[in-house]
Amino acid sequence: MSQTAVADAPVDGAAPPLPRLRQPRLPRWAPAGLAALAAALGIGIGLVAGLDSRIQWGLIAAALYVVLTAGIAGAVEGVRQAKDRLATSVIWVCFLLAVVPLASLLWETAARGVKVLDGYFLTHSMSGVITMEPGGGIYHALIGTMEQVGLATLIAAPIGLLTAIYLVEYGTGRLAKAITFFVDVMTGIPSIVAGLFILSFWIIILGFGYSGFAGALALAILMMPIVVRSTEEMLKLVPNELREASLALGVPKWKTILKVVLPTAVGGITTGIMLAVARIAGESAPILLLVFGSAEINNNPFEGAQSSLPYYIYEQWALGNEPSYDRAWAAALVLIAFVMILNLVARGIARWKAPKH
Known part of the structure; x- marks a missing residue:
């Protein structure tokens, strides 16, 4: 027997060697x-x-x-x-x-x-352009999109923020449960339903004409539940110890919310609003019903038809010729870039306002 075998052999009365723990x-x-x-x-x-x-x-x-x-x-x-x-x-x-x-x-x-996306495309409208030929741009649609989305944000953001504050800080009874229920229902409302509601109420019943503001009202309806939900979750993440410490010092509740709770959650609230803006920027159904797009530049969102990027894409694709297809793809690329920029801004704000450890 070799020396190695003798060394490996178990000694009388000793425990057998343990199996290898390392698996292949x-x-x-x-x-x-x-x-x-x-x-x-x-x-x-x-x-x-x-x-x-x-x-x-x-x-x-x-x-x-x-x-x-x-x-x-x-x-x-x-x-x-x-x-x-x-x-x-x-x-x-x-x-x-x-x-x-x-x-x-x-x-x-x-x-x-990228075939037609250049400086000329971004700074000119479709006024006087023959749709069967190359040329024209999306300047009028950019103006319409920014004004309609901006107005919708001015309407939806304050209402959504105040609603979320009520639900988190004050709401405990049946009213709060009813508001929560309707917010959940509004979250799943199709955009065409919001457009039909504003069409029947704002244009048919009240007698106002087609305008960018009418489209902004429908977009605000779609944006509001997103703002409420995101803000509500951000306010719930604020530690109760901060509220209790402020109240223990004799600060009124409204001032505690204004000076303590909102500054703590401002990063998440802003991010939620920016994501809601990105959500409504590509909506086309309410714009088709309420804004009634135009080929000319209309800087007044409260009067007259006005175009937008989603409507421009639909309009150019419906024309069914090669130059209009190129314009539709270029407008779609601009819309994607717009939404992507909004998402990046939201992420940047979230990191900037994140709590520092």
Whole structure:
């Protein structure tokens, strides 16, 4: 017997050696390698089966990736680690399934929108432009969008803020429950219903004409429940100790809300308002009913028809010719950029006003 065998042999009366705790693991490149293998197999199966859609190839590859990851991990690392890798692979596949359509949308819009997007397009209207020929711009639609969204924000933000303050700081009875119920109902109201309500009340019953302000009223209805909900959640996050400390010093409740609660939650409140603005910026149904778009520049939102970016996109696409399609894609790219800027501003404000530890 060799010396190594003698050394490894258990001594009489001694406990047997413990099993190794370290299990074999797949190398770090294994997920990427399995993804490449699944992609190759998905493409091969798609070609052999005669599938023309690349989406079908991708779905086959995603299913193969999940199966291969779980099977190989179970054979090498054990059942427990295989379950962990199975959950991780499913999460990654779902993430890609959500991101790929978004990235495809942004790429398609950018690729088609840059054809006519330049300084001239941003600073000219469609007044006097023959729709069958290139030319024209979105200046009148930009003016309309900014004025309508701005008016809607001026209407909805104060009402939503005060409603949220009442629900969090004062509301305890049936009135608060009724307001909460109606806010929940308003959150799911389709935009066309808000447009029909303003059309029947503001234009038909009261006799006012089509205008940007009428569209802003409908947008405010859509924006209000979002502001109420976001502000309500931000106010609930303010620690009660701050309120109690202020009240213990003899400060009235209204001043406590104004000087303590609102400054503490101002970052989240502003973020919620900005996200609500981004939500209504792309609404087209109320604008079609109430604003009745125009090809000319109208700086007065209280009188006369007025265009907006969503209406401009609909109008140009409905014309059905190549120059109008290019203008529609360019306007869509501007609208996406506008919404993206609002979201970035909201995130910046949230970080700026975040509590410093």
